[in-house]
Amino acid sequence: MITPEILQQLAQSHGTPLFVIDHDEIRNNYRTFKQHLPRVQAYYAVKANPDPAIVRTLFDVGASFDVASMPEFNLVYEIIRDMPVKERQDWIWDKIIYANPIKANESLMELDKYKPLVTFDNLEEIIKIRQYAPNAGLALRIRVPNTGAMVELSSKFGAGPGEAVDLILEADKAGLTVEGLSFHVGSQTTNFDNFVQAINLAANIYSEALKRGYNKMNLLDIGGGFPAPYDQTVKPFSKLAQKINIELDRLFPPDIEILAEPGRFMVATAGISVAKIIGKATRDGKLCYYIDDGVYHTFSGIIFDHCQYHLESFKTGPTQICTVFGPTCDALDVISMSEELPSNLEIGDLLYSKNIGAYSGASSTWFNGFPPAKVIHLNR
Numbered sequence: 001m002i003t004p005e006i007l008q009q010l011a012q013s014h015g016t017p018l019f020v021i022d023h024d025e026i027r028n029n030y031r032t033f034k035q036h037l038p039r040v041q042a043y044y045a046v047k048a049n050p051d052p053a054i055v056r057t058l059f060d061v062g063a064s065f066d067v068a069s070m071p072e073f074n075l076v077y078e079i080i081r082d083m084p085v086k087e088r089q090d091w092i093w094d095k096i097i098y099a100n101p102i103k104a105n106e107s108l109m110e111l112d113k114y115k116p117l118v119t120f121d122n123l124e125e126i127i128k129i130r131q132y133a134p135n136a137g138l139a140l141r142i143r144v145p146n147t148g149a150m151v152e153l154s155s156k157f158g159a160g161p162g163e164a165v166d167l168i169l170e171a172d173k174a175g176l177t178v179e180g181l182s183f184h185v186g187s188q189t190t191n192f193d194n195f196v197q198a199i200n201l202a203a204n205i206y207s208e209a210l211k212r213g214y215n216k217m218n219l220l221d222i223g224g225g226f227p228a229p230y231d232q233t234v235k236p237f238s239k240l241a242q243k244i245n246i247e248l249d250r251l252f253p254p255d256i257e258i259l260a261e262p263g264r265f266m267v268a269t270a271g272i273s274v275a276k277i278i279g280k281a282t283r284d285g286k287l288c289y290y291i292d293d294g295v296y297h298t299f300s301g302i303i304f305d306h307c308q309y310h311l312e313s314f315k316t317g318p319t320q321i322c323t324v325f326g327p328t329c330d331a332l333d334v335i336s337m338s339e340e341l342p343s344n345l346e347i348g349d350l351l352y353s354k355n356i357g358a359y360s361g362a363s364s365t366w367f368n369g370f371p372p373a374k375v376i377h378l379n380r
């Protein structure tokens with residue numbers, strides 16, 4: 001448990017801004033995931049937070065990894081190649097899926113020697129894979145409804161249900177093996193029916209493929225999108241897991257391997273930002289605090305992830321609705337226009353923000369000369 005006292009002590013000894021990662025919380029999230037979805041192997045989506053210490057912690061508890069670029073692949077590979085040789089049969093598939101449907105030729109060339117598992121969703125990609133990574137195994141990414149997800153992904157990736165089996169057969173003709181199907185229901189999906197619909201769509205494609213003579217599929221990758229409990233409106237994970245388990249057991253025999261690619265769910269609740277008030281002004285009658293972290297840094301998710309974060313004060317006092325700005329000179333650098341904070345905060349006082357472990361520090365820049373927040377690992 002990371003208390004406000006601990007956060008204040010950390011800020012005192014390290015300065016601010018800080019990005020605090022609680023590895024106990026990461027392990028708890030992994031255990032919760034496995035406990036409720038016992039049939040599903042979790043491939044942590046590294047893009048949610050690519051800190052190598054997080055990859056290491058998740059590796060140690062048994063996670064596998066979803067990567068989408070060569071740097072992400074190499075980051076994970078560095079850590080998992082120390083595995084005992086005995087456990088390394090088929091280990092690259094057991095431990096890594098390259099889940100970017102679009103891969104540069106150069107990436108495919110580099111990947112080929114690992115006999116990787118990669119996703120695809122169109123004919124051009126089949127041609128590329130045949131030429132540059134003929135040793136890869138394939139998973140067809142299908143397009144599924146993303147209704148009500150905080151971050152919509154279906155407009156960028158996924159084969160339509162009508163073309164799915166044709167693509168599988170094309171890949172087969174090209175001498176490649178389609179090992180199974182994958183999808184993504186959209187990030188921070190609070191509409192649990194998205195998963196139900198997607199699993200049903202996948203089951204239909206499976207049986208159509210069988211009918212048309214293709215019987216080499218043996219895995220289903222149910223993607224990411226598992227919601228983090230940012231607020232009370234997010235229903236418990238156990239409820240979602242129950243729905244998923246029912247559909248999986250109903251539609252996919254036990255010998256079909258089930259994968260998932262949770263990103264946000266593993267790390268969102270494990271990150272806390274601590275920032276310092278560096279300026280205070282009243283503009284148009286509204287109290288404004290300027291802090292030393294913002295949307296070009298740990299709060300980048302406000303822009304890229306459509307995620308709103310709340311700020312809390314260590315100090316108490318009569319509150320009012322305030323604006324909180326980041327430190328850069330860009331007017332875009334607004335963390336919130338309506339935070340309820342004490343009005344008596346002074347320069348040097350600290351604010352913190354919880355549940356900021358996913359899609360946050362990962363997109364930090366050095367814009368305007370301000371460096372990313374210092375990362376502090378606790379309970380490693």
Ligand SMILES: *Cc1c(COP(=O)(O)O)cnc(C)c1O
Nearest residue numbers: 045187188224225261262263264
């Ligand atoms: C981003 C992404 C994920 C992780 O999504 P979350 O919503 O963070 O769980 C998983 N798979 C793919 C292919 C992704 O692009």
